[in-house]
Amino acid sequence: MxxxxxxxxxxxxxxxxxxxxxxxxxxxxxxPRRYILEMFPYPSGDLHMGHGKNYFIGDALTRYWVxxxxxxxxxxxxxxxxxxxxxAAIKFKTHPRAWTLRNIEESKSSLDIAxxxxxxxxxxxxxxxxxxxxxxxxxxxxxxxxxxYRAKATVNWDPVDQTVLANEQVxxxxxxxxxxxxxxxxxxxxxxxxxxDYAQRLLDDIDKLDAWPEKVRAMQRNWIGRSEGAEVExxxxxxxxxxxxxxxxxxxxxxxxxxxxxxxxxxxxxxVTDANRAAVDAYVAQARRRSEIDRQSTEREKTGVALGAxxxxxxxxxxxxxxxADYVLMGYGTGAIMAxxxxxxxxxxxxxxxxxxxxxxxxxxxxxxDAASMTEAFTEEGxxxxxxxxxxxDNREAGRAIVAxxxxxxxxxxxxxxxxxxxxxxxxxxxxxxxxxxHRADGTIxxxxxxxxxxxLPAIDDYLPKGRSPLASSETFVNAQDxxxxxxxxxxxxxxDTFVDSSWYFLRYADAQNQQALWSKDxxxxxxxxxxxxxxxxxxxxxxxxxxxxxxxLFDAGLVPEDEPFRALFTQxxxxxxxxxxxxxxxxxxxxxxxxxxxxxxxxxxPLARDEMARALRERSYALVDRDGAPAAQSGPVTMSKSAGxxxxxxxxVREHGSDVARITILFAAPPxxxxxxxxxxxxxxxxxxxxxxxxxxxxxxxxxxLRAEVGSDGLDAILLxxxxxxxxxxALRRRLHATIKKVTLDTEHFGFNTxxxxxxxxxxxxxxxxxxxxxATRLFCATAWTFARxxxxxxxxxxxxxxxxxxxxxxxxxxxxxxxxxAALTADTIEIVLQVNGKLRDKLVVPRDVAEDDVKxxxxxxxxxxxxxxxxxxxxxIVVPGKLVNLVV
RNA sequence: GCCGGAGUGGCGAAAUGGCAGACGCGCCGGACUCAAAAUCCGGUUCGGGCAACCGAGUGCGGGUUCAAGUCCCGCCUCCGGCACCA
Numbered sequence: 001m002x003x004x005x006x007x008x009x010x011x012x013x014x015x016x017x018x019x020x021x022x023x024x025x026x027x028x029x030x031x032p033r034r035y036i037l038e039m040f041p042y043p044s045g046d047l048h049m050g051h052g053k054n055y056f057i058g059d060a061l062t063r064y065w066v067x068x069x070x071x072x073x074x075x076x077x078x079x080x081x082x083x084x085x086x087x088a089a090i091k092f093k094t095h096p097r098a099w100t101l102r103n104i105e106e107s108k109s110s111l112d113i114a115x116x117x118x119x120x121x122x123x124x125x126x127x128x129x130x131x132x133x134x135x136x137x138x139x140x141x142x143x144x145x146x147x148x149y150r151a152k153a154t155v156n157w158d159p160v161d162q163t164v165l166a167n168e169q170v171x172x173x174x175x176x177x178x179x180x181x182x183x184x185x186x187x188x189x190x191x192x193x194x195x196x197d198y199a200q201r202l203l204d205d206i207d208k209l210d211a212w213p214e215k216v217r218a219m220q221r222n223w224i225g226r227s228e229g230a231e232v233e234x235x236x237x238x239x240x241x242x243x244x245x246x247x248x249x250x251x252x253x254x255x256x257x258x259x260x261x262x263x264x265x266x267x268x269x270x271x272v273t274d275a276n277r278a279a280v281d282a283y284v285a286q287a288r289r290r291s292e293i294d295r296q297s298t299e300r301e302k303t304g305v306a307l308g309a310x311x312x313x314x315x316x317x318x319x320x321x322x323x324x325a326d327y328v329l330m331g332y333g334t335g336a337i338m339a340x341x342x343x344x345x346x347x348x349x350x351x352x353x354x355x356x357x358x359x360x361x362x363x364x365x366x367x368x369x370d371a372a373s374m375t376e377a378f379t380e381e382g383x384x385x386x387x388x389x390x391x392x393x394d395n396r397e398a399g400r401a402i403v404a405x406x407x408x409x410x411x412x413x414x415x416x417x418x419x420x421x422x423x424x425x426x427x428x429x430x431x432x433x434x435x436x437x438x439h440r441a442d443g444t445i446x447x448x449x450x451x452x453x454x455x456x457l458p459a460i461d462d463y464l465p466k467g468r469s470p471l472a473s474s475e476t477f478v479n480a481q482d483x484x485x486x487x488x489x490x491x492x493x494x495x496x497d498t499f500v501d502s503s504w505y506f507l508r509y510a511d512a513q514n515q516q517a518l519w520s521k522d523x524x525x526x527x528x529x530x531x532x533x534x535x536x537x538x539x540x541x542x543x544x545x546x547x548x549x550x551x552x553x554l555f556d557a558g559l560v561p562e563d564e565p566f567r568a569l570f571t572q573x574x575x576x577x578x579x580x581x582x583x584x585x586x587x588x589x590x591x592x593x594x595x596x597x598x599x600x601x602x603x604x605x606x607p608l609a610r611d612e613m614a615r616a617l618r619e620r621s622y623a624l625v626d627r628d629g630a631p632a633a634q635s636g637p638v639t640m641s642k643s644a645g646x647x648x649x650x651x652x653x654v655r656e657h658g659s660d661v662a663r664i665t666i667l668f669a670a671p672p673x674x675x676x677x678x679x680x681x682x683x684x685x686x687x688x689x690x691x692x693x694x695x696x697x698x699x700x701x702x703x704x705x706x707l708r709a710e711v712g713s714d715g716l717d718a719i720l721l722x723x724x725x726x727x728x729x730x731x732a733l734r735r736r737l738h739a740t741i742k743k744v745t746l747d748t749e750h751f752g753f754n755t756x757x758x759x760x761x762x763x764x765x766x767x768x769x770x771x772x773x774x775x776x777a778t779r780l781f782c783a784t785a786w787t788f789a790r791x792x793x794x795x796x797x798x799x800x801x802x803x804x805x806x807x808x809x810x811x812x813x814x815x816x817x818x819x820x821x822x823x824a825a826l827t828a829d830t831i832e833i834v835l836q837v838n839g840k841l842r843d844k845l846v847v848p849r850d851v852a853e854d855d856v857k858x859x860x861x862x863x864x865x866x867x868x869x870x871x872x873x874x875x876x877x878x879i880v881v882p883g884k885l886v887n888l889v890v
Numbered sequence: 891g892c893c894g895g896a897g898u899g900g901c902g903a904a905a906u907g908g909c910a911g912a913c914g915c916g917c918c919g920g921a922c923u924c925a926a927a928a929u930c931c932g933g934u935u936c937g938g939g940c941a942a943c944c945g946a947g948u949g950c951g952g953g954u955u956c957a958a959g960u961c962c963c964g965c966c967u968c969c970g971g972c973a974c975c976a
Contacts, residue, residue, distance in 0.1 A: 066906075096936090181952060213894095213895090214894065214895075215894055215970070215971080216894095216973095217894090218893055218894045218971075219893090219894080219970085219971050219972080221891090221893080221894095222893065222894090222971060222972050222973095223972075225975070227975075227976085229976080245976080246975095246976065247976060248975095248976065249976080260976090266895090299936090302974085325974090326974085327974040327976090328973080328974080328975095328976075329975065329976090331975090332975045332976075333975075333976065336976095337976045338976080339976085344976070345974090346974050347976085349974090351972095402961075417975080417976090419972085419975055536969080537971095540970095540971080541971085615975080621939050668902095668913085668914070669903090669914085669915095670903070671903080674903090676902075677901095677902075678914085679902095681901095681914095681916070682902080682914085682915070684915085685914055685915060686914095688914095688929095689914085691929090694930095754902090754903075754904090754913085754914095755897055755903095755904070755912085755913080757913080757914090758903090758904075758912065758913035758914075759912090759913080760913095761913055761914075762912075764912065765913095799915085832909090834908075834909050836908085836909085836956085836957075838957090839908090839955095839956065839957045839958095840957095841909055844909080857957090876956090877956060878956090879908090879956050879957075881908060881957095884908060884909095885908055885909080885957090887908080887957060888956090888958050889956050889957095890970060
């Protein structure tokens with residue numbers, strides 16, 4: 001039996017790397033630095049291959065750059081605050097901290113078993129005081145810069161459990177996940193970060209992020225949602241009030257036939273007439289209940305109520321009614337709009353429902369428009385009409401002119417509005433960083449002085465929020481002293497959103513042990529920005545936007561050297577796996593679907609004949625398969641997760657097959673940005689590949705080792721440059737070897753792991769052919785073995801290190817340097833020229849590399865097949881691509 | 891509706907405007923074996939032919955070019971984001 005890849009070699013190398021500190025940052029102080037980072041996870045316990053993909057990618061890059069001689073920072077940490085810990089604490093009656101730390105230990109040991117190497121001396125854990133002390137520092141810094149403020153905000157309130165709920169705990173029909181009660185809206189004072197101050201910069205700088213996926217850049221632009229327009233003021237008829245509206249279409253002002261306020265607009269109560277009050281109050285109450293619940297539905301009928309009041313259109317003095325309607329949102333613009341039914345679909349629908357005038361003021365170029373015959377709003381560009389002195393103008397120009405004209409009397413101004421809202425950071429939750437603020441009896445607020453940080457989370461018994469944060473139940477926590485006056489004050493009892501914790505952790509890695517400051521200037525200058533950030537696309541908006549915001553704030557404060565945190569971003573695809581559900585076999589041979597399957601996909605619970613069952617499953621995108629001789633239902637590929645129950649756990653797999661097999665399986669199957677399906681066949685392929693590597697190169701390890709002892713590793717590299725006296729198989733191998741070095745190098749730098757591995761497989765095939773032809777391990781073969789081991793090192797690190805040792809290498813392969821290719825060695829002495837007639841392949845020609853162009857042309861014309869397909873037609877043109885092809889046009 | 895991305899064998903996928911389908915999976919055939927597994931060798935886009943070979947072929951319809959999976963125009967489908975955002 002030939003040599004095979006043995007997973008038992010792996011633990012030794014993990015221990016070796018850790019002991020030698022091969023992957024510790026700062027190991028090569030003079031070398032170029034490189035910061036490679038995977039998004040830190042919520043510690044969920046044991047890891048499966050779905051988690052593993054992210055880390056295998058980061059580990060491959062880290063190993064590659066270490067081999068290239070860089071000083072690489074590759075740290076890890078834990079996003080350890082958050083709801084699951086509280087829920088688990090309630091369920092299992094443990095402390096959230098104990099539960100979290102246990103999970104961290106489990107996750108860490110999974111990473112360790114997989115041989116993924118981090119600089120653990122820089123580990124951060126967001127729930128530990130030595131980390132959240134600095135999260136609180138960050139809060140103070142934002143507060144001092146006027147970027148943290150308190151305001152009323154609407155929260156989800158569960159009237160049965162008497163608790164505040166996070167948005168994700170409210171289902172689509174507006175019910176609490178726990179009690180099932182209809183969630184109410186409550187106004188609470190909350191802390192906000194003023195991210196909107198940075199909206200324009202966050203938008204502009206997306207242009208700088210040219211190494212980010214276009215998809216993510218687009219999502220961020222979308223989310224920020226800049227829109228240019230104007231604010232216009234309308235006088236309320238017969239009152240000393242004004243309503244300010246935001247519009248992107250000031251050109252349509254003459255066509256405004258009513259105004260709409262959001263139901264929550266502060267002027268509603270003042271402006272409503274007695275006659276309309278009952279209807280308006282009812283509508284407002286209904287809107288409050290409905291808001292958020294089914295606001296999604298664009299298709300919904302327009303609803304609304306007139307206030308009875310009216311206002312004056314500033315451009316033409318026309319008196320128009322004021323309505324309220326829930327299609328106008330208080331949170332955007334000014335919470336009030338001017339409605340121009342002729343040129344806005346929503347206003348059109350509203351006007352038609354309530355019989356309000358439609359006044360068209362823009363006509364299509366070279367056409368006309370008529371209110372009576374309109375069936376939909378005209379939203380295109382066109383020519384102004386019914387707009388006084390602006391008639392006949394281009395509507396875009398007129399829009400600018402109208403704003404300028406109204407601006408003279410202070411009734412309008414250009415205005416940019418963003419969809420982005422300020423970041424609500426307070427949570428009425430236990431398991432988070434306490435907000436370091438104090439409330440005085442007079443209602444004013446004072447910050448906790450820095451020398452009193454951290455504000456520690458108190459130990460409490462009951463984590464369930466009771467309408468206020470659980471922290472409010474701890475008197476020793478709540479009662480504090482005013483740092484200025486010494487008077488009693490009350491601590492803020494809210495904790496921070498976990499996105500605050502994760503908005504700056506990548507900075508802390510630069511100097512994670514620093515007890516005096518966030519970090520030292522030298523450390524942050526050495527390591528920022530992150531060269532390569534790797535993570536799931538699910539964080540494309542919030543985490544990445546918050547991190548960019550915080551980095552910019554810290555940049556403005558002079559604390560970081562760059563205002564963008566992540567130079568390059570890579571978003572990897574998911575690992576998926578089919579789910580198998582065994583089917584029961586009835587005594588009569590018919591098949592019965594188990595309860596879970598009946599529930600999940602609605603297949604019949606009744607016994608079905610085999611072909612009936614197959615059909616029923618197929619209709620639901622399932623397949624009927626035999627597994628270990630028993631019938632089972634097989635789903636399509638589903639993202640690996642605990643809840644789907646299809647995760648392949650890291651530990652057991654690595655022990656049985658090896659981390660290297662897991663890595664090859666995942667990295668070879670598909671480009672890393674794509675989803676990949678984890679399958680037994682894929683594992684088998686990876687295993688076969690590594691077995692062949694071991695069998696071929698491991699089989700000759702004495703020969704390689706002996707040659708190395710004779711010529712040294714530099715001598716082995718020098719053999720790659722020897723080109724004379726090679727037989728055909730050796731010349732082919734040498735050429736392939738140089739081509740492979742080049743391809744693996746370039747592909748690895750651009751996440752082309754699948755093609756890099758394909759190239760290694762081709763090299764293995766070529767080496768195998770050469771070994772068979774030569775009948776012994778030639779010098780070239782031995783040099784190939786040594787080079788192959790190094791090229792394999794980013795992807796199958798344990799085996800690479802083992803090969804290195806087998807071949808007589810000392811120390812680690814990661815200090816052995818990355819192989820170099822010789823461009824001149826890429827082309828053969830003879831090359832194959834493709835002959836085309838009218839662009840169609842007709843023949844091939846083998847010619848010496850340096851053959852003259854005319855010569856090639858002559859030989860091409862001499863080809864019998866070419867002559868035949870030319871069919872005696874006259875030659876019109878000849879295209880010669882040197883070294884590649886000849887195209888004869890007839 | 892707006893924005894972004896993608897459509898290539900049975901499957902995952904390759905391809906600086908220059909031989910479409912590398913590499914792998916699966917499948918077929920062969921070797922080894924009493925047999926099987928493992929391993930090794932060969933074949934495998936589709937249609938026709940014993941074969942050499944011939945024809946077609948990268949979502950659809952046009953175009954540019956000596957030459958298009960690749961560039962341009964117009965569509966279709968799928969995936970993702972945003973969406974009553976004024």
